[in-house]
Amino acid sequence: MKSDQHTSTLISDAIFSAASICPEREAIIAPGRRLTYSALSKRIEALHIELQKHNIRPLEKIAWADVGTSHFVELLYAIGMSDAVGVPLHAGAPSEEWSMHCELCDVSTIIVPAAFMQKGQEIFARDARLQRILLIEEHNDKPVLTLLHTRERKEEHDETNKSEPGDAIILCSSGTTGRPKAIVLTHRNLLINQASLIQYMHITQQDRLLVSKPMIHSSTLIEVLSLLQAQGSIVLSPWLTARGTLAVIQREECTMSCIVPAMARELLSVITPGSEQSLLLRALSVSGSPVASQLLLDLSANLPHCGIYHAYGLTEAAPRVSALLPHELHQHSRSVGRSIPHVKVCIVDANDQPVPLGQIGELIVCGENVMRTYYGNPVETKKALRAPGLHTGDLAYIDEQGFIYLQGRIDDLINCGGQKVYPLEIEQVLLNHPAIAEALVQGQTDERLGCIPVASVVPVAGQYLEEQSIRAYCQLHLAAYKIPRHIAICTALAHTPSGKVQRRRQITESVSNVK
Known part of the structure; x- marks a missing residue:
């Protein structure tokens, strides 16, 4: 396998190169498992063979969950070695979100650990396009894939749903402004x-x-x-x-x-x-x-x-x-x-x-x-x-x-009486306030100015905030037209699974609370 990042063709090449150069160096330290590069390469190879046993074809989309173990990394590399395309799922997301991402990415196979068997079965029952569910478990200190459910997969001929050689992974966007997009990275x-x-x-x-x-x-x-x-x-x-x-x-x-x-x-x-x-x-x-x-x-x-x-x-x-x-x-x-x-x-x-x-x-x-x-x-x-x-x-x-x-x-830009107001600029000022942990600035319709900035803030734990003191702080750092006309002090803001504030959802939840 090639080791130079400019000449390698698969992300897994690096592991096999390291296994030959520094086999006993630790690669992964995970809960209950410590793996050298030699051990990691063997486990990736074993999973690659397991995928072939289950007739995983080139360019198939394979979904699996991140549960914070070495299995996530091992499967990422093994799926790529098999010329398939990986679709990672958020372990804490509800089954409905898993289903949406599987549908979005045209997933044929889901790989789950024992703790997520029920969620996998729910998705399999819901989505007739899924072909198989595989259980990942350990046998004699080696990862194995066991078939849980299978059925014939109806072939579709939608030319927009095509993967290409070299595709490595499809990541679904966090959906901070709407329905997620399926992003193909090679x-x-x-x-x-x-x-x-x-x-x-x-x-x-x-x-x-x-x-x-x-x-x-x-x-x-x-x-x-x-x-x-x-x-x-x-x-x-x-x-x-x-x-x-x-x-x-x-x-x-x-x-x-x-x-x-x-x-x-x-x-x-x-x-x-x-x-x-x-x-x-x-x-x-x-x-x-x-x-x-x-x-x-x-x-x-x-x-x-x-x-x-x-x-x-x-x-x-x-x-x-x-x-x-x-x-x-x-x-x-x-x-x-x-x-x-x-x-x-x-x-x-x-x-x-x-x-x-x-x-x-x-x-x-x-x-x-x-x-x-x-x-x-x-x-x-x-x-x-x-x-x-x-x-x-x-x-x-x-x-x-x-x-x-x-x-x-661009979509968040506020036109306030002909003046351009950039929410991020105001948010950064608010976040520099020692008692503010989170801040969100949005536009609210105004009869006179067309749109005005309003803010939602979450105080640092143990800190007390008042709208008047926040406004006084803003006056020290912002032009008058940029100061939020209303400031809602909230206990929390809505977040995506990746931890980003859900701006579109927050518009309906926090602005409606502004008095």
Whole structure:
């Protein structure tokens, strides 16, 4: 198997290369299991053989759930080796969501552990297009696949539902603004983005990555793949508390972790500068949703020996697009950094024409990391993949040094009496308030101005918030027309399974509560 990320053709090539170069190095540390690269390669090969036994054909779509074990990673590689296409499912999602994703991606086979047999059977009974359900279990310390249910599959001839050689995985978008899209990423997309992460984060064989986010999300997935590509180690410890995170970092001597803002806030509440855990970590990456610049600066102050990275991406870009590097943080804390290696970005206007530096427009991404298609959705594919590249739907500007500053989604732009109001700008101000944990800004219809900004905020645990004090804080940091006309103080905001705020759903839930 080839080991170079530029010449490999399958993401699994890296595992077999590592098994020949460093067979006894630990690859995966998971609950109840520690695997060297040699052991991991053998388990992947065993699952590949199992898939062939069950007559899995090239380009079939195979769904399986992330339950925080080594099985998720093993199946990801084995499915790719079999020239099939993986469709990961969120373990905590209801069976209706599993069914929707299976339908969206034209799944033929679902693989479940024993704990999810009932959910798999419910889906099989509901969707007549599913061909088989397989149970994954251990036998003599080896993964095996047992057939639970099977039936003849009716062949369909819809030309929009076609996978192509090289397709690796289909990830369903988080659905923050509506029905999810099925995003097809190729082995090449993933390999290129892995190479980018390895380069800008300086990932080596000595690194040990703590993985506490669900692996079905593209940001976690590329982090896991990158560490294994670099022959490092991954430590799977899902659903950890902040103190639990510190304990695992210390026990497993983790050098890296990648977290979302909510996890970063929790970590700040328990980390002690100069502690053993803080000295072990050399890199901490924060991504996944809007991040308060003050949160990044606080992390840097409390973890002086650890490089703080702020990353931006989207699943359609496999997913990483830009990163703010540790030495850039203090001067550019409000930026999501510059484009990473192998990725190019530009800003265009409503006519898809380039705009001058500093002018706000739509952020465009170009590179071999860009998805192949939205599965079964040629209309949306054509909208997203038109010249000059991937249209992200994100508003941004780029300064003279190449730093990207996000301004929010195009669909979220508020036209307030002829003035453009960018919700993300206001949200970032609110998130810098020491007593606000989460913030959401939306437009509300207004007879006089057409649309006005309104906000929903969630206080930090144990903190008391008043609308008047929040408004006074906004007056210090925002122009008058950008200050939310109403501010609802909520106990929680609605989230997608990936932890992002569900903006469209929140419009009906929180704005209706504004008085």
